[in-house]
Amino acid sequence: MKTMETRKVAYAVVLVALGVVLAPYTSIPIGIARVNPTQHFVNVLAAVLLGPWYAVTVALVISIIRNALGVGTLLAFPGSMIGAFLAGYTYRIMRNVYGAAVAEIIGTGIVGSFVSVYLVAPVFIGRATELSVLMSSFLGSTIVGSVIAVAALKVLARAGYTTLVKREA
Secondary structure, three states: OHHHHHHHHHHHHHHHHHHHHHHHHHOEEEOOEEEOHHHHHHHHHHHHHHOHHHHHHHHHHHHHHHHHHOOOOOOHHHHHHHHHHHHHHHHHHHOOHHHHHHHHHHHHHHHHHHHHHHHHHHHHHOOOOOHHHHHHHHHHHHHHHHHHHHHHHHHHHHOOOOOOOOOOO
């Protein structure tokens, strides 16, 4: 049992490193947001490989580091964390990578957009923004990242990493 937990922590650290290292190269400024498809790629991987709580933790740590490095905004928190949780929870129930990807898209693109527009932007950033602008940018970013994650998970499954990805992937 300790070995599995240690392995999960190691995977989480690698996913955080991947999310942080790729962030400056994939961060796209759109209005007050800086969308990052890499974040959603990592969210789906963490959701499938580690589960919902590790996925949320990975998203939180990446968001903190991205903000500290200046390649993220406060909008990274609700989008990434809500999407990661929904993806992980959906994968736990369905054992389907497509379901996890769709949950990431809904969690970030729709729920995360609403939380960002109606709570984070006006309260913490002090700027109002249009829901349609933020939602379209969040959806575009999360769709790209989620599609890449599904492809990566398929490659892992075909390569025989069935201990990481269940056969249903």
